[in-house]
Amino acid sequence: MKFISANKGLRVLFYSLALATLPLSALARAHASPSGKAFFQQSVSGTVSDGSGPLPGAAIVIKGSGRSATTDAEGKFSIAATPDDILIVSFVGFKTVELPVGAQAVINVVLQEDSLQLEEVTINAGYYNVKQKESTGNISRITSKDIETQPVSNVLATMQGRMAGVSITQDSGAPGGAFQIRIRGQNSLRAEGNDPLYIIDGVPFSSETIGFSETSGFNPSMTSPLNGINPADIASIEVLKDADATAIYGSRGANGVVLITTKKGKVGKTAFSVTASTSAGKVTTMLDLMKTEQYLAMRRQAYANDGITEYPATAYDVNGTWDQNRYTDWQKELIGGTAQITSLQASVSGGSESTQYQLSGDYRTETTVMPGDFSYDRGSVHFNANHGSPDDRFKLTFSSGYSFQKNDLPAADLTTTSRNLAPNAPALYKPDGTLNWENNTWTNPLAALEQQFTANINTLTASTVLSYAVTPSLIIKANLGYNEVANSESKTMPSTMYNPSFGYGSESSSIELNQTGRKSWIIEPQVSWSGNWSKGKIEALAGATFQRQQTDRLFQFGYGFPSNTLMNNLAAASLVYVYTDDMTIYKYQALFARVNYNWDGRYIVNLTGRRDGSSRFGPGNQFANFGAVGAAWIFSNEDFLNESKVLSFGKIRGSYGTTGNDQIGDYQYYNTYATNGVTYDGIIGLQPTRLYNPNFGWEINKKLEAGLELGFFKDRVFATASWYRNRSSNQLVGIPLPGTTGFSVLTANLDAEVENSGVEFTLRTINIDNGAFSWSTSFNIAANRNKLIAFPGLEASSYATTYRIGESLSIVNLYGYNGVNAETGRYEFTDFNGDGTISYLDDRKAIVDLTPSFFGGLQNQLQYKGFSLDFLFHFVKQENLAPTPGAPGTAVNQRADIADVWSQPGDQATYQRFTAGFDSAAMLAFSQFNSSTGAIQDASFIRLKNIALSYDVPASLIKGTKLRLFATGQNVFTLTSYKNGDPELRFGGSLPPLRVFTGGVQLSF
Template identity: 60%
Template sequence: MKIFSANKGLRVLFYSLILASLPVSALARAHASPNGKEVFQQTISGVVADSSGPLPGVIISVKGTTRSVVTDQDGKYLIMASNDELLVFSFTGYKTVEVIIGAQSTVNILLQEDATQLEELEINAGYYSVKQKESTGSIARITAKDIETQPVTNVLATMQGRMAGVSITQDTGTPGGAFTIRIRGQNSLRQDANQPLYIIDGVPYASESIGSADTSVATQNAQSPLNSINPSDIESIEVLKDADATAIYGSRGANGVVLITTKRGFNTPAKFSFTASSGFGSLARKMDLMNTDQYLRMRRAAFANDGIAPYPDYAYDVNGTWDQYRNTDWQETLIGGTSEIHSYQGSVSGGSANTSYLLSGSFRQETTVLPGDFKYSKGAVHFNMAHRSDDNRFKIQFSANYIAQNNILPATDMTRLSRTLAPNAPALYNGDGSLNWAEGTWDNPLSELQQDYRSKTYDLIANSVISYELFNGLQAKISLGYTDLKNNEVRTVPSTLYNPAYGLGSESSSLNTNYTTRRSYIIEPQLNYNVIIGRHKLDVLIGSTLQNQKSERLQALGFGFSSNALIYDLSSASTKFITLSDEPQYKYLAYFSRVNYNYDGRYIINITGRRDGSSRFGTGNQFANFGAIGCAWIFSKEAVLDYNSILSFGKLRASYGITGSDQIGDYQYMDTYGSAANQYGGVIGLNPIRLYNPAFGWESNKKTEIALETGFLKDRLFLSAAWYSNRSSSQLVGMPMPGTTGFQSLTANLDAIVRNQGWEFTLHSENIALKNFNWSTDFNISLNRNKLLKYPNLESSPYANTYTIGQPLNIIKLYHYTGQDPDTGIYTFEDKDRDGQITATGDRITQADLNPRYFGGIQNHISYKQWTLDFLFQFVRQKSLKYLPAPGGTSVNQLSEVSNSSWQQAGDIASYQPYTTGVNSQAVTAYYNYAQSDGGVTDASYIRLKNISLSYDLPLTHKAMNCRLSLQGQNILTFTKFNGDPESRFANALPPLKFYTLGVQLNF
């Protein structure tokens, strides 16, 4: 329990004395009550505070009436009440206090934090909110307090390691790059059909990556759609996982639902806030590669092993053409720069008793670790307004978020080159500052930076909710949402990119453009009825959804620019192609309902149902029904536990239901045509590209969960454990077609079943709670097992070498590595089919599971007086393939460990086979077989200090101003045996960066 500090108490006392000094005659009026007693109608004033000082936003109401006010930023209030009435002081996270007014005109209140605030905490479940203690579904949650400690630009990064069952991986360290999110595993056979549903302030937001693969794939920079929301504008993020929580979203909830709620204003006088931060980022981990001495010894040994002498003319690295003593750390040179980060945000919020508002603006700019003037800029404006009538029946709320992004990056990720270039390769520049081509002996890597990738994205998300209480307990509501996205991206390839020795002219220059617009609107009318009769509580919700989304895409390609100065002007190209012109439209209609019954706060049952219709299916298959049932028993409220002093909360819950998926793309069931690649008679015709098949329908996901939630010692220790099983069937895949049809596949429902089953555990502990020192810990761990249970005729399908019945979807089939030939040192493998040859079809049947075995995080929050420290360790147990860029001895740099452990002579025990320049075909073949064998699998588990934040609240004399200094870090330390970055695990993509930022926040 917190204790009211002396200095804050004096401040409250000071306010109280001022208000108490006002004459009673000016504040009170007397009248007679019906029973003859004198009743005083007077102005009651006071200050509401907690142990840290005055509390703004506390609701003070006169019990049994509609009169209510809210404390201002100094915790002060004024309200009219009679001396026989009761004042009710309520604030989220604090115990509610009721006070009989009597003869007093000043009422000062010290609120205490609720030790069992979990029981009263309202969480967002999408179409409704529910007290966390009474929730029958599985909902993970983080708030602004967790988000504001992280110096990141993507909301998905704020969730890493903090939510059980939610696996998030950063695919690339390039600014604005993509993330992969999986909620309780992979349900669909199609990788692009496992995205969750994103809801931002009640508006569905498309999960597809922004942009085109043709323009952005070279940078590994498919943009994340979640860049279109500013993390500092977010109040909370809820992730819905089980059937009870997701079934109300029907077909869109199969892979989970991510609910994002933005910040709102308070009913207080105007309050201003300004935050500024600056920092830098760098490569979190580098690979340990060979230096020049190790590299040249390897190369010379390779030529000796192959019997090649003298060194050939093309062996520039060893024949003396290149400096034999030059040593360049190409990782440091090409991707080892410093990224600069600057972020600014300002906001104003406030309101009156009935109206609140918030307006904020932010700007963030981030450069890259690559050489050159590349940067990612993002500006955002957020607005929220809410109003209610005096009788509290009519309510309206409006929110809007507008984001403008400008991304200027090189069109090629330099990571692969930084790891493969010979360490004695020539200098990058000549003495005059021009690129050094070393007389045509190498392709200068900086020439790749002359390719340009530019992307501009403008995104508007707006929502309005209007509600009216028709009569006590019955509320009508309508939610209106609109999104408007525009994305324009280009990738240029100038002729100066190429080595002058190639003799390529302007005809080799090109421009690839993509322009995409996506607009959608959604209308959701709803009726909600709730009633309490004695110990019985009933809550009924019915509603419908109408959504329309239309996109326009135009992709063009131009070749041959007379000058690189004209390369951004498509009309200047000598040859032009319209590679795609498309206007897909998606329509969605649904009806949903929910019935929740609660008896005495102990027994709860929740039933949801939804009927969905989608334009992505043919006539007769457009509609499907989904639903779920969830129940909970709060056994800690049973009479037998009334006098228990240890168990403060206990709940057993279970759920079962069916959700679905229509993530198949538009028009997949229709005959589809595209422009022909070749002309006939000078006329461009049409080619059929897809066959008609109206018979396929929805994917189905059956979800089961059983969970136990327990709190001990007034919830200072809170534990939860959940077991779940999800079975996804009617998989939407491309069924292979005979070549005689002219089509490779036909989209259809495959009678395949994928199961995800696992455990989730969470722990929250209030370790220490004193006047000036507090320490709390949050821990979560998830264990998911993915398995393909059924796949008809798998052996004869194109996926025979990809999947195995009874194994996870993400397995890889490998050769079984048996060691090295003692006489030659060449890698050897088991001949599974005993045909005397090592072949993919007969011998690659050993399996390796690259799915995480378990993952989670442990977070600590420590505060001492004005100091606050937060830090999060993220951990993952997993396997990965080793980094094997090329056979040892070729002109490709290797891991430094290769230099000391290659086979030399008969009898050697070594980890790597003999070096070869590439002419030893037996060794080269064995190398590539090894890269696809279980010998090439390694442990990629890691523990990472994902986030750390240290802040200090400056003690200011001005009571209305608050100043906080903060130091934040991201991806600070990594403990792993993996040579490289274990999170991304992609050798050719820039790994996540390490960030430090220093910031200041002013509130006044």
């Protein structure tokens, strides 16, 4: 396509002058019809819109000729055409229309969205692109349309409930909090060995945490580098799941691959866009706890049950020391605030046919729901440029992004405290505004906030893709990438966090510091070729990968300062201790290849292979081969189905292959040493920290898949179903060693095998699409079964109490709960070995699988003229271990529904007798109850995860400008029977996710 100037007058003048200088014969030839009849062209102009606003970059082509034009930022176009010509008007995601020119000089076109064009949807498969209908692998996809409706800061949050088989859970509602992702279950015995590979614009992005457990403060999962990616910059996210899709990534694709593609510039005039929004967030779930009267009644009954007639001097809540008429809702006080979120984004884009660009930036600031002046700030800038030579043989794509995160968050999570404090506990502050210690009768919870946690994280990513078409079918290509993450964390623990009566001064103050830097580069030369053979098309790809990653870590501890004002100056500390000071280097090399053959659009075979080399393994084990075969039969293209009015698309696909895993950390097979802090003759000594293991090698994951895809009524109803089985063997684990060896574990390959099998189902329907009103529905559901199918010597290993052959890795071994003994009033449990006692090793034999039974999402999208409504329900069927925080009757508040309590012999009760802690048998029974089947609760839920309403102001009201008003809600409401907080948090105690409502405006011009 040629770039057509928007200046109509100059274009007409230029065109007229050109005509005037042509010889008459040449002029006649230039305007001769195919039949030989000569006639003059005319200028046809108009606009292209979607009914509510212009569509910049829409293509207008004269059918059967090489003439074309594109719309400018206002959707306007102009093109020379004859009355016999036909205009073809198209835009990505909209139905293409053909319009005869005739005598019309102005043609205004309104395009309708077309989500049914499956054959035109191209998905990113990593090293290549493939049309969705011709894919032999299992790839899930969401686009910016799904992402932009969600007021979230983490890219993983945008995927929740939208992809079959992709389980994502939130660790905490803290600003910048992390998420856990599992693609088709847990493959590795090591928790850290189950993360997928992240690729941003072709560059691997390490998701390994860069925090340090001693400094990471409020965030229980430490700091995730993924928080540095601005969701607003993302054009699409593809998740590769089966062997056919992931094998080309070899060892890095064992747990799936997440491909993130950022937005690119479009052809047209320079376009500007500004989006501003403000949000308010509250905790989703507050427990219904006992009020003061109910709490004190529980405490008094507990002492009576224990035979205590005179309350101890330390029982401040019940002995009259604290006001027994006082009531404080501690959840409201400590985690009941409102988080304020402000976001501002801006972008500029445009370009000609040969060069396009986009520059965007954003700034987001978020406070917390806890008391105090805390905030999380993130800013980013992203730039992308595409260039192609006039002959379209040379292409260059450059993408770069920089982000900073500044965390100034509480160093402690007060969620558990807010649920455990007695409701008549003292006030937080004295009348003079200082912390109240109530005559040393309690620990003021706000004292923990005297600690200060700060983190500054800077992330840089850059990638360049160069390609040159030697011939139309032979292309050479190079992918170059670089990313860098720098994290500086500190946590100060001043003497002011302690009760002043302790007499601590700054000499007891301390600081913990973390300086972590990670740099990585990648070079990937590639060559691809395509050609025809018989009725088929062959595509071949070959390439190599060279990658290097360096991580520098310095973890330090300083203690004793002349003044608290000097705590951030480590040189002022009287004692400095270095936890870790190291540098690790990871090197990775690979050769990869792909061959795809598509015969007549019906039979497709895809072969991929990769030979990987990793520096994380010893000599002789550094290299391994991985590969896969995928096949598909598009049976809807068979002659006997060509005329079907019901079935519009049908495909059967399958794949089998292997991928690997080297997520074990660097230098694990080496003899390693560390300084022991002991000085001898002026020299600091070394001590061994790891044994050499020359047999250390790869984990292997074998994947098998079968799938069916069906489209009905011109794909208005489209369904997919997949079955898979993944088996991961040669597990990389720490094998326990006897203490006499001087080492606790030996990092080695364990001859254990883990299986994940399951089914996935998706359904998309176009319920109504009549131009003015459209309504579509998307549904997905997945069920995964995890099983340990082999573990030689399990019974004699230290894992004997953790795993069971034939059971899931997510099981918990529990006591068998039998209810409350009607005579003693205490919990009872099954004596599995029949020895008359309940013991930890012999009687925790009841097995409960905490793996979700199934999970998925239901999304609806409705559009009427300028109004759009999008809402998503996320659902999970699961159980959770929900222990009671403290024995009912002790000085710990309880849920208000703990009412059916044993009080006298013969009672049939749900809960055992109250105890103030003096009944040792009841306390032991309570402890065992928390590790029994009695503590298992149904944690299933249905959550309105996201709802978004927007309105596009008609273009006729605001000429030259597109104005969109929007309102969104996140975690709006949850239906669940779970009683111990938010059901999404697998293990309670962390701040629940926030319910966030957002209002904003987007202005484009």
